[in-house]
Amino acid sequence: MKLLTANFITCSVKSCQSVTPALSFRDAELAREEIDFSPLFLRNILPRIDWPLLQRTAKELGFPALPETKPELSPIAEGDEEGVGSEEEQKLLKELHSLLLETSVQSGKLVCANCGHEYPISQGIANFLLPNHLV
Amino acid sequence: MSRPEDILPPNLFYDDISARKYTSSSRILSIQSDMAHRALELLHLDQPSFILDIGCGSGLSGEILTSEGHMWVGMDISESMLAIAVDREVEGDLLYADMGQGVPFRPGSFDAAVSISAIQWLCNAETADVTVDNRLKTFFETLYASLKRGGRAALQFYPKDDKQRDLICKAAIKAGFAAGILEDEPGTKQVKVYLVLEVGGTGGDITQAVKDLEGVEVQDGRSKREKKKGETRREWIGRKKERERRKGKVVKKDSKYTGRKRRIQF
Ligand SMILES: C[S@@+](CC[C@H](N)C(=O)[O-])C[C@H]1O[C@@H](n2cnc3c(N)ncnc32)[C@H](O)[C@@H]1O
Ligand SMILES: [Zn+2]
Numbered sequence: 263m264k265l266l267t268a269n270f271i272t273c274s275v276k277s278c279q280s281v282t283p284a285l286s287f288r289d290a291e292l293a294r295e296e297i298d299f300s301p302l303f304l305r306n307i308l309p310r311i312d313w314p315l316l317q318r319t320a321k322e323l324g325f326p327a328l329p330e331t332k333p334e335l336s337p338i339a340e341g342d343e344e345g346v347g348s349e350e351e352q353k354l355l356k357e358l359h360s361l362l363l364e365t366s367v368q369s370g371k372l373v374c375a376n377c378g379h380e381y382p383i384s385q386g387i388a389n390f391l392l393p394n395h396l397v
Numbered sequence: 398m399s400r401p402e403d404i405l406p407p408n409l410f411y412d413d414i415s416a417r418k419y420t421s422s423s424r425i426l427s428i429q430s431d432m433a434h435r436a437l438e439l440l441h442l443d444q445p446s447f448i449l450d451i452g453c454g455s456g457l458s459g460e461i462l463t464s465e466g467h468m469w470v471g472m473d474i475s476e477s478m479l480a481i482a483v484d485r486e487v488e489g490d491l492l493y494a495d496m497g498q499g500v501p502f503r504p505g506s507f508d509a510a511v512s513i514s515a516i517q518w519l520c521n522a523e524t525a526d527v528t529v530d531n532r533l534k535t536f537f538e539t540l541y542a543s544l545k546r547g548g549r550a551a552l553q554f555y556p557k558d559d560k561q562r563d564l565i566c567k568a569a570i571k572a573g574f575a576a577g578i579l580e581d582e583p584g585t586k587q588v589k590v591y592l593v594l595e596v597g598g599t600g601g602d603i604t605q606a607v608k609d610l611e612g613v614e615v616q617d618g619r620s621k622r623e624k625k626k627g628e629t630r631r632e633w634i635g636r637k638k639e640r641e642r643r644k645g646k647v648v649k650k651d652s653k654y655t656g657r658k659r660r661i662q663f
Contacts, residue, residue, distance in 0.1 A: 266447075267470050267490045274494075274501035274539075282503050297488055303445035303468055310447075310505065310545075363468065366490070385483055390494035390501055391474070394526055397498045397535070 263372070263388050265323075266307070266362040269316055271388075273374035275396045283376035284315050287322055290370035293386065297363045301345040301355050305335060308358070320361065400557060407518050411454070411475035420455040420481050429513055432589060433461035435581065436511045436551035439593050442467070446508035449543065451496050451552070452515020454478040456487035462511070463488045470507075472496060474518075497522075497532030499539035506543050510550040516592075517554045520561055533565065537572035541596060550574075550594040562590065569594055 263271075272282045313332040320328050333354055338345045346352045372381040372388055379396070382389050401410050411419070419425055436458075440448075445466045450459050453471025455478045462469045469489035473479050479491050494501065497519050519536055522529045540550060556562035562578070569576045574594040581589040 263492075264490045266468070267492075270470075270502045270506040271492075272501050272503050274499050300445050300466065300468075303447075303466070306444050306508070307447055307468075312503075385480075387479055387483070387491045387493050390472070390492055390498075392495075392498055394524060397527075 263383055263386060264363060264366045265316070265319060268319055268367070268372070269312055269362070270310075271372070273377060273379060274390060274392060275374065275377050275379050278374060278376045278379075281376050283374055284312075284318070285372040285374055285381070287319065287367055288371050288373050288380075290323055290367045290383075292323065293366050293368040294364055295366065297359070299356065299359050301347065301352070304355050304358055304362075305338070305345050307362075308332070308335065311362075316361075323365075323367075325361065400555070402518055402521050402557065406521065408474050408476065411478045413477045413480075416455060416475060416477035416481050419478075420457065420485075426457060429457040430461055432513050432553045433458040433511065435589070436513060436553055436591065437461065437465055439551040439579070439591060440509045440511070440549050442509060447506070449500065449502070449507045449510040449540075450489065451500075451510060451512035451540075452518065453482065453489070453491065454515075456482035456485055456489065456491075458511060458513040459487050459489040460485075472500070496536050497527070499535045500543045501539070502543040504542045505545040507548060508545060509548055510540060510544060510552075512550070512552040512554070514553060514555060516552050516565065517556055517561065520557070520564070529564075530568070533568035534572070537569045537574065540594075541572045541574060544596045546597050548596045550592075552592040552594070553589060554592065556590060566592060573597070 268285070268287070271285060272278070273285060311332065313328075317328045320326075335347060335351055338347065347355065366386055367383055368386045369384050371383055373379070374381075379392075401407075404410060440446075445468070448462055448467050448469040450462065450469045450471040453459050453469075453473050454475065456471065459469050459471050459482070470492060471482070471487075471489050472492040472494040473482075474493070474495045476493060479493055482489075482491055492501075496516070516536075519532050520529050522532060544550065554565070556565065566576055566578060569592060574596065576595075577593045579591045579593055581591070
Protein backbone atom coordinates (compact mmCIF):
# COMPACT_ATOMS: atom_id res chain seq x y z
CA MET A 263 0.00 0.00 0.00
CA LYS A 264 1.28 3.36 -1.04
CA LEU A 265 1.44 6.16 1.51
CA LEU A 266 -0.94 8.07 -0.75
CA THR A 267 -3.62 5.42 -0.30
CA ALA A 268 -2.88 5.15 3.41
CA ASN A 269 -3.71 8.83 3.75
CA PHE A 270 -7.27 8.25 2.51
CA ILE A 271 -8.20 4.76 3.65
CA THR A 272 -10.37 4.23 6.73
CA CYS A 273 -11.55 1.37 8.88
CA SER A 274 -14.61 -0.24 7.34
CA VAL A 275 -15.90 -1.86 10.50
CA LYS A 276 -19.48 -0.78 11.09
CA SER A 277 -18.93 0.76 14.51
CA CYS A 278 -16.17 2.98 13.06
CA GLN A 279 -18.26 4.46 10.22
CA SER A 280 -19.15 7.64 12.05
CA VAL A 281 -15.66 8.39 13.36
CA THR A 282 -13.57 7.62 10.23
CA PRO A 283 -10.55 6.89 12.42
CA ALA A 284 -7.06 6.83 11.01
CA LEU A 285 -5.19 3.57 10.60
CA SER A 286 -1.58 3.05 11.68
CA PHE A 287 1.03 0.74 10.23
CA ARG A 288 2.59 -2.02 12.32
CA ASP A 289 5.54 -4.27 11.45
CA ALA A 290 5.81 -2.48 8.14
CA GLU A 291 8.29 -3.56 5.50
CA LEU A 292 8.83 -0.88 2.92
CA ALA A 293 9.50 -1.00 -0.77
CA ARG A 294 10.33 1.65 -3.31
CA GLU A 295 9.15 1.65 -6.89
CA GLU A 296 9.84 4.24 -9.55
CA ILE A 297 6.77 6.05 -10.84
CA ASP A 298 6.56 8.82 -13.46
CA PHE A 299 6.76 12.22 -11.80
CA SER A 300 3.51 14.13 -12.26
CA PRO A 301 3.56 17.61 -10.70
CA LEU A 302 0.01 18.21 -11.90
CA PHE A 303 -1.26 15.17 -10.04
CA LEU A 304 0.50 16.31 -6.87
CA ARG A 305 -0.93 19.79 -7.19
CA ASN A 306 -4.36 18.24 -7.59
CA ILE A 307 -4.09 15.91 -4.60
CA LEU A 308 -2.16 18.07 -2.12
CA PRO A 309 -5.17 20.08 -0.89
CA ARG A 310 -6.90 16.78 -0.01
CA ILE A 311 -3.96 15.30 1.89
CA ASP A 312 -4.52 15.01 5.63
CA TRP A 313 -1.21 16.60 6.61
CA PRO A 314 -1.13 15.69 10.32
CA LEU A 315 -1.88 12.10 9.34
CA LEU A 316 0.90 12.08 6.75
CA GLN A 317 3.31 13.49 9.34
CA ARG A 318 2.32 10.73 11.72
CA THR A 319 2.61 7.98 9.11
CA ALA A 320 6.04 9.23 8.02
CA LYS A 321 7.16 9.24 11.63
CA GLU A 322 5.82 5.73 12.27
CA LEU A 323 7.76 4.47 9.29
CA GLY A 324 10.96 6.19 10.35
CA PHE A 325 11.13 8.96 7.75
CA PRO A 326 12.65 12.36 8.57
CA ALA A 327 10.13 14.85 9.95
CA LEU A 328 7.92 16.65 7.44
CA PRO A 329 7.34 20.43 7.55
CA GLU A 330 5.07 21.56 10.40
CA THR A 331 2.34 22.71 8.08
CA LYS A 332 1.18 21.66 4.66
CA PRO A 333 3.25 23.46 2.01
CA GLU A 334 1.41 26.11 0.02
CA LEU A 335 2.09 26.12 -3.69
CA SER A 336 1.91 29.22 -5.82
CA PRO A 337 -0.32 29.12 -8.91
CA ILE A 338 1.22 27.65 -12.04
CA ALA A 339 2.97 30.30 -14.11
CA GLU A 340 1.88 30.89 -17.67
CA GLY A 341 3.62 28.53 -20.06
CA ASP A 342 4.49 26.05 -17.31
CA GLU A 343 2.31 23.31 -18.76
CA GLU A 344 3.61 20.54 -16.56
CA GLY A 345 3.17 22.56 -13.39
CA VAL A 346 6.75 22.09 -12.19
CA GLY A 347 6.88 25.55 -10.59
CA SER A 348 9.96 27.23 -9.13
CA GLU A 349 13.11 25.26 -8.39
CA GLU A 350 12.18 25.18 -4.75
CA GLU A 351 8.66 23.93 -5.45
CA GLN A 352 9.96 21.31 -7.81
CA LYS A 353 12.20 19.96 -5.09
CA LEU A 354 9.29 19.83 -2.70
CA LEU A 355 7.01 18.15 -5.24
CA LYS A 356 9.67 15.55 -5.96
CA GLU A 357 9.94 14.77 -2.28
CA LEU A 358 6.19 14.42 -1.97
CA HIS A 359 6.12 12.26 -5.08
CA SER A 360 8.73 9.97 -3.67
CA LEU A 361 6.96 9.70 -0.32
CA LEU A 362 3.35 9.39 -1.50
CA LEU A 363 3.66 7.48 -4.76
CA GLU A 364 6.96 5.64 -4.79
CA THR A 365 6.99 4.39 -1.22
CA SER A 366 4.76 1.51 -0.25
CA VAL A 367 4.29 -0.90 2.59
CA GLN A 368 4.85 -4.40 1.23
CA SER A 369 3.96 -6.37 4.32
CA GLY A 370 2.79 -5.77 7.86
CA LYS A 371 -0.60 -4.57 8.97
CA LEU A 372 -2.83 -1.56 9.33
CA VAL A 373 -4.43 -1.17 12.74
CA CYS A 374 -7.55 0.84 13.57
CA ALA A 375 -7.09 3.29 16.43
CA ASN A 376 -10.77 3.07 17.31
CA CYS A 377 -11.77 -0.61 17.23
CA GLY A 378 -8.38 -2.29 17.07
CA HIS A 379 -9.19 -4.26 13.92
CA GLU A 380 -6.05 -5.38 12.08
CA TYR A 381 -5.84 -5.40 8.30
CA PRO A 382 -2.99 -7.63 7.15
CA ILE A 383 -0.82 -6.52 4.22
CA SER A 384 1.07 -8.92 2.03
CA GLN A 385 2.69 -8.44 -1.37
CA GLY A 386 1.77 -4.79 -1.01
CA ILE A 387 -1.96 -5.58 -0.89
CA ALA A 388 -4.01 -4.82 2.21
CA ASN A 389 -6.77 -7.26 3.03
CA PHE A 390 -9.98 -5.34 3.72
CA LEU A 391 -12.36 -8.29 3.62
CA LEU A 392 -14.41 -8.33 6.80
CA PRO A 393 -16.42 -11.06 8.45
CA ASN A 394 -20.08 -10.21 7.80
CA HIS A 395 -20.93 -9.37 11.39
CA LEU A 396 -18.48 -6.44 11.30
CA VAL A 397 -19.87 -4.88 8.12
CA MET B 398 -24.02 -18.88 -22.93
CA SER B 399 -24.39 -18.88 -19.16
CA ARG B 400 -23.25 -15.89 -17.16
CA PRO B 401 -20.22 -16.32 -14.88
CA GLU B 402 -22.27 -14.65 -12.13
CA ASP B 403 -24.66 -17.60 -12.16
CA ILE B 404 -21.96 -20.23 -11.81
CA LEU B 405 -19.76 -19.41 -8.84
CA PRO B 406 -18.94 -16.58 -6.40
CA PRO B 407 -16.39 -14.17 -7.96
CA ASN B 408 -13.41 -15.17 -5.85
CA LEU B 409 -13.90 -18.78 -6.92
CA PHE B 410 -14.85 -18.02 -10.52
CA TYR B 411 -11.69 -15.96 -11.00
CA ASP B 412 -9.25 -18.55 -9.72
CA ASP B 413 -5.61 -18.83 -10.83
CA ILE B 414 -6.46 -20.55 -14.07
CA SER B 415 -9.29 -18.37 -15.29
CA ALA B 416 -7.55 -15.22 -14.05
CA ARG B 417 -4.58 -16.09 -16.26
CA LYS B 418 -6.81 -17.01 -19.20
CA TYR B 419 -8.76 -13.80 -18.78
CA THR B 420 -5.66 -11.63 -18.79
CA SER B 421 -3.95 -13.34 -21.72
CA SER B 422 -6.87 -13.26 -24.15
CA SER B 423 -6.23 -10.57 -26.74
CA ARG B 424 -9.96 -10.37 -27.41
CA ILE B 425 -10.72 -9.58 -23.78
CA LEU B 426 -7.77 -7.18 -23.62
CA SER B 427 -9.12 -5.16 -26.50
CA ILE B 428 -12.74 -5.11 -25.28
CA GLN B 429 -11.77 -4.13 -21.72
CA SER B 430 -9.41 -1.48 -23.02
CA ASP B 431 -12.11 0.02 -25.24
CA MET B 432 -14.56 0.15 -22.39
CA ALA B 433 -12.04 1.70 -20.00
CA HIS B 434 -11.34 4.43 -22.57
CA ARG B 435 -15.04 5.00 -22.97
CA ALA B 436 -15.55 5.22 -19.20
CA LEU B 437 -12.71 7.75 -18.92
CA GLU B 438 -14.31 9.84 -21.62
CA LEU B 439 -17.54 9.89 -19.61
CA LEU B 440 -15.70 11.18 -16.55
CA HIS B 441 -14.65 14.44 -18.25
CA LEU B 442 -11.45 14.76 -16.23
CA ASP B 443 -9.40 17.84 -16.96
CA GLN B 444 -6.30 17.06 -14.92
CA PRO B 445 -4.30 14.06 -13.67
CA SER B 446 -6.72 12.59 -11.16
CA PHE B 447 -7.05 10.18 -8.25
CA ILE B 448 -9.42 7.42 -9.37
CA LEU B 449 -10.99 4.40 -7.70
CA ASP B 450 -11.21 1.29 -9.92
CA ILE B 451 -13.91 -1.01 -8.57
CA GLY B 452 -13.38 -4.67 -9.44
CA CYS B 453 -9.98 -3.82 -10.94
CA GLY B 454 -9.09 -7.47 -11.55
CA SER B 455 -5.68 -7.97 -13.10
CA GLY B 456 -5.41 -4.27 -13.89
CA LEU B 457 -6.50 -4.12 -17.53
CA SER B 458 -8.78 -1.14 -16.89
CA GLY B 459 -6.26 0.44 -14.52
CA GLU B 460 -3.51 0.38 -17.12
CA ILE B 461 -5.65 2.59 -19.33
CA LEU B 462 -6.00 5.05 -16.44
CA THR B 463 -2.22 5.01 -16.01
CA SER B 464 -1.64 5.55 -19.73
CA GLU B 465 -3.86 8.64 -19.55
CA GLY B 466 -1.81 10.07 -16.68
CA HIS B 467 -4.06 9.23 -13.71
CA MET B 468 -3.28 7.55 -10.42
CA TRP B 469 -5.64 4.82 -9.24
CA VAL B 470 -6.51 2.52 -6.39
CA GLY B 471 -8.13 -0.75 -7.38
CA MET B 472 -10.22 -3.03 -5.24
CA ASP B 473 -11.00 -6.64 -6.05
CA ILE B 474 -12.28 -9.75 -4.35
CA SER B 475 -10.24 -12.26 -6.37
CA GLU B 476 -6.77 -12.96 -4.98
CA SER B 477 -5.83 -14.64 -8.25
CA MET B 478 -6.71 -11.58 -10.31
CA LEU B 479 -4.81 -9.33 -7.88
CA ALA B 480 -1.79 -11.63 -8.01
CA ILE B 481 -1.66 -11.18 -11.78
CA ALA B 482 -1.95 -7.42 -11.36
CA VAL B 483 1.11 -7.62 -9.08
CA ASP B 484 2.99 -9.72 -11.66
CA ARG B 485 2.15 -7.23 -14.35
CA GLU B 486 3.62 -4.47 -12.15
CA VAL B 487 0.66 -2.13 -12.49
CA GLU B 488 1.27 1.40 -11.21
CA GLY B 489 -1.98 1.62 -9.30
CA ASP B 490 -2.38 0.56 -5.70
CA LEU B 491 -4.32 -2.63 -4.93
CA LEU B 492 -6.79 -3.56 -2.22
CA TYR B 493 -8.22 -6.99 -1.50
CA ALA B 494 -11.82 -6.11 -0.68
CA ASP B 495 -15.48 -6.81 -1.38
CA MET B 496 -17.27 -3.80 -2.88
CA GLY B 497 -20.48 -5.06 -1.29
CA GLN B 498 -18.91 -4.36 2.09
CA GLY B 499 -18.34 -0.74 1.12
CA VAL B 500 -15.65 1.57 -0.19
CA PRO B 501 -13.30 2.16 2.78
CA PHE B 502 -12.12 5.71 2.11
CA ARG B 503 -12.69 8.97 3.89
CA PRO B 504 -15.18 11.46 2.45
CA GLY B 505 -14.10 13.26 -0.70
CA SER B 506 -11.06 11.08 -1.38
CA PHE B 507 -11.40 10.52 -5.12
CA ASP B 508 -11.83 12.74 -8.15
CA ALA B 509 -13.71 9.92 -9.87
CA ALA B 510 -14.43 6.21 -9.98
CA VAL B 511 -14.57 3.65 -12.76
CA SER B 512 -15.70 0.08 -12.86
CA ILE B 513 -15.47 -2.18 -15.88
CA SER B 514 -17.55 -5.36 -16.01
CA ALA B 515 -17.86 -5.84 -12.26
CA ILE B 516 -20.81 -4.30 -10.42
CA GLN B 517 -23.37 -6.85 -11.63
CA TRP B 518 -21.57 -9.18 -9.21
CA LEU B 519 -23.12 -7.14 -6.37
CA CYS B 520 -26.34 -8.96 -7.06
CA ASN B 521 -24.82 -12.26 -6.06
CA ALA B 522 -25.10 -12.28 -2.29
CA GLU B 523 -22.60 -14.90 -1.26
CA THR B 524 -24.00 -15.66 2.15
CA ALA B 525 -27.35 -16.21 3.72
CA ASP B 526 -27.05 -13.37 6.22
CA VAL B 527 -26.47 -10.59 3.68
CA THR B 528 -29.09 -9.39 1.20
CA VAL B 529 -28.49 -7.97 -2.26
CA ASP B 530 -30.35 -4.80 -1.28
CA ASN B 531 -28.02 -4.30 1.62
CA ARG B 532 -24.92 -4.85 -0.47
CA LEU B 533 -26.13 -2.38 -3.09
CA LYS B 534 -27.00 0.18 -0.42
CA THR B 535 -23.65 -0.14 1.34
CA PHE B 536 -21.73 0.01 -1.93
CA PHE B 537 -23.43 3.09 -3.38
CA GLU B 538 -23.58 5.02 -0.12
CA THR B 539 -19.89 4.57 0.60
CA LEU B 540 -18.97 5.23 -3.04
CA TYR B 541 -20.97 8.45 -2.89
CA ALA B 542 -19.15 9.55 0.25
CA SER B 543 -15.71 8.66 -1.11
CA LEU B 544 -16.05 10.94 -4.15
CA LYS B 545 -15.38 14.66 -4.04
CA ARG B 546 -18.22 17.07 -4.79
CA GLY B 547 -19.03 17.10 -8.47
CA GLY B 548 -17.08 13.85 -8.83
CA ARG B 549 -18.29 11.25 -11.28
CA ALA B 550 -18.39 7.52 -11.56
CA ALA B 551 -18.63 5.62 -14.86
CA LEU B 552 -19.60 2.03 -14.21
CA GLN B 553 -19.85 -0.35 -17.17
CA PHE B 554 -21.72 -3.49 -16.22
CA TYR B 555 -23.54 -6.51 -17.58
CA PRO B 556 -27.01 -6.59 -16.06
CA LYS B 557 -28.65 -9.98 -16.16
CA ASP B 558 -31.94 -8.44 -17.30
CA ASP B 559 -33.90 -5.19 -17.14
CA LYS B 560 -34.98 -5.92 -13.63
CA GLN B 561 -31.43 -6.20 -12.35
CA ARG B 562 -30.41 -3.10 -14.24
CA ASP B 563 -33.23 -1.14 -12.60
CA LEU B 564 -32.40 -2.50 -9.19
CA ILE B 565 -28.82 -1.26 -9.53
CA CYS B 566 -29.81 2.15 -10.93
CA LYS B 567 -32.35 2.72 -8.21
CA ALA B 568 -29.88 1.85 -5.48
CA ALA B 569 -27.46 4.45 -6.90
CA ILE B 570 -30.12 7.15 -7.01
CA LYS B 571 -31.28 6.30 -3.52
CA ALA B 572 -27.73 6.84 -2.27
CA GLY B 573 -27.94 10.42 -3.57
CA PHE B 574 -26.34 10.24 -7.00
CA ALA B 575 -27.57 11.98 -10.10
CA ALA B 576 -27.65 9.00 -12.39
CA GLY B 577 -27.92 8.09 -16.03
CA ILE B 578 -27.62 5.04 -18.20
CA LEU B 579 -25.79 5.12 -21.47
CA GLU B 580 -25.83 2.33 -24.01
CA ASP B 581 -23.31 1.73 -26.74
CA GLU B 582 -24.52 -0.43 -29.61
CA PRO B 583 -28.00 -0.77 -28.10
CA GLY B 584 -30.15 -3.62 -29.23
CA THR B 585 -27.17 -5.71 -30.33
CA LYS B 586 -25.44 -8.63 -28.68
CA GLN B 587 -22.44 -6.35 -28.04
CA VAL B 588 -24.52 -3.81 -26.15
CA LYS B 589 -22.48 -2.08 -23.45
CA VAL B 590 -24.28 -0.49 -20.54
CA TYR B 591 -22.69 2.35 -18.54
CA LEU B 592 -24.16 3.72 -15.37
CA VAL B 593 -22.94 7.32 -15.13
CA LEU B 594 -23.17 8.91 -11.70
CA GLU B 595 -22.47 12.35 -10.34
CA VAL B 596 -22.18 13.60 -6.79
CA GLY B 597 -24.35 16.55 -5.85
CA GLY B 598 -24.41 17.79 -9.39
CA THR B 599 -27.38 18.57 -11.45
CA GLY B 600 -30.35 17.49 -9.42
CA GLY B 601 -30.72 14.05 -10.89
CA ASP B 602 -30.84 14.74 -14.60
CA ILE B 603 -28.81 12.10 -16.36
CA THR B 604 -28.77 13.78 -19.73
CA GLN B 605 -26.59 16.37 -18.06
CA ALA B 606 -23.89 13.82 -17.42
CA VAL B 607 -23.83 12.51 -20.96
CA LYS B 608 -25.22 15.41 -22.90
CA ASP B 609 -22.31 16.22 -25.14
CA LEU B 610 -22.07 12.74 -26.57
CA GLU B 611 -23.71 12.80 -29.94
CA GLY B 612 -25.69 9.92 -31.31
CA VAL B 613 -26.01 8.16 -28.01
CA GLU B 614 -29.31 7.11 -26.59
CA VAL B 615 -29.86 8.53 -23.17
CA GLN B 616 -32.26 6.89 -20.82
CA ASP B 617 -33.31 7.50 -17.32
CA GLY B 618 -33.46 4.58 -14.95
CA ARG B 619 -35.78 6.44 -12.65
CA SER B 620 -38.53 6.90 -15.19
CA LYS B 621 -38.74 3.22 -15.97
CA ARG B 622 -41.87 3.03 -13.86
CA GLU B 623 -43.74 4.73 -16.67
CA LYS B 624 -43.06 1.87 -19.00
CA LYS B 625 -46.23 0.19 -20.19
CA LYS B 626 -46.73 -3.50 -19.66
CA GLY B 627 -45.48 -5.56 -22.57
CA GLU B 628 -43.74 -2.63 -24.20
CA THR B 629 -40.15 -3.07 -25.32
CA ARG B 630 -37.51 -0.62 -24.16
CA ARG B 631 -37.22 0.78 -27.65
CA GLU B 632 -40.98 1.31 -28.00
CA TRP B 633 -41.05 2.96 -24.62
CA ILE B 634 -38.22 5.32 -25.48
CA GLY B 635 -39.90 6.17 -28.74
CA ARG B 636 -43.14 6.93 -26.94
CA LYS B 637 -41.36 8.99 -24.35
CA LYS B 638 -39.41 10.95 -26.93
CA GLU B 639 -42.59 11.59 -28.88
CA ARG B 640 -44.21 12.99 -25.77
CA GLU B 641 -41.21 15.19 -24.99
CA ARG B 642 -41.18 16.44 -28.54
CA ARG B 643 -44.81 17.42 -28.23
CA LYS B 644 -43.93 19.29 -25.09
CA GLY B 645 -41.30 21.19 -27.05
CA LYS B 646 -38.24 19.94 -25.17
CA VAL B 647 -34.98 19.20 -26.88
CA VAL B 648 -34.64 15.49 -27.42
CA LYS B 649 -31.81 13.42 -28.80
CA LYS B 650 -32.19 12.28 -32.37
CA ASP B 651 -33.17 8.62 -32.73
CA SER B 652 -29.92 8.03 -34.49
CA LYS B 653 -28.71 4.52 -34.01
CA TYR B 654 -25.32 4.57 -32.40
CA THR B 655 -22.76 4.24 -35.14
CA GLY B 656 -20.03 2.00 -33.77
CA ARG B 657 -17.13 4.03 -32.64
CA LYS B 658 -13.91 2.18 -33.32
CA ARG B 659 -10.69 3.25 -31.77
CA ARG B 660 -7.21 2.05 -32.12
CA ILE B 661 -6.23 -0.45 -29.50
CA GLN B 662 -3.29 0.69 -27.45
CA PHE B 663 -1.34 -2.50 -27.12
C1 LIG C 1 -14.65 -9.17 -15.75
S1 LIG C 1 -13.52 -8.79 -14.46
C2 LIG C 1 -13.04 -7.14 -14.88
C3 LIG C 1 -11.69 -6.74 -14.37
C4 LIG C 1 -11.17 -5.40 -14.85
N1 LIG C 1 -12.02 -4.30 -14.43
C5 LIG C 1 -11.01 -5.41 -16.34
O1 LIG C 1 -11.61 -4.55 -17.02
O2 LIG C 1 -10.31 -6.26 -16.85
C6 LIG C 1 -14.60 -8.58 -13.06
C7 LIG C 1 -13.85 -8.41 -11.75
O3 LIG C 1 -14.79 -8.06 -10.73
C8 LIG C 1 -14.32 -8.63 -9.53
N2 LIG C 1 -15.39 -8.70 -8.52
C9 LIG C 1 -16.49 -9.45 -8.54
N3 LIG C 1 -17.22 -9.27 -7.42
C10 LIG C 1 -16.54 -8.38 -6.66
C11 LIG C 1 -16.77 -7.80 -5.37
N4 LIG C 1 -17.85 -8.14 -4.66
N5 LIG C 1 -15.88 -6.92 -4.90
C12 LIG C 1 -14.77 -6.59 -5.62
N6 LIG C 1 -14.50 -7.11 -6.84
C13 LIG C 1 -15.37 -8.00 -7.36
C14 LIG C 1 -13.85 -10.00 -9.97
O4 LIG C 1 -12.99 -10.61 -9.02
C15 LIG C 1 -13.15 -9.68 -11.29
O5 LIG C 1 -11.78 -9.42 -11.11
ZN1 LIG D 1 -12.16 0.39 13.32
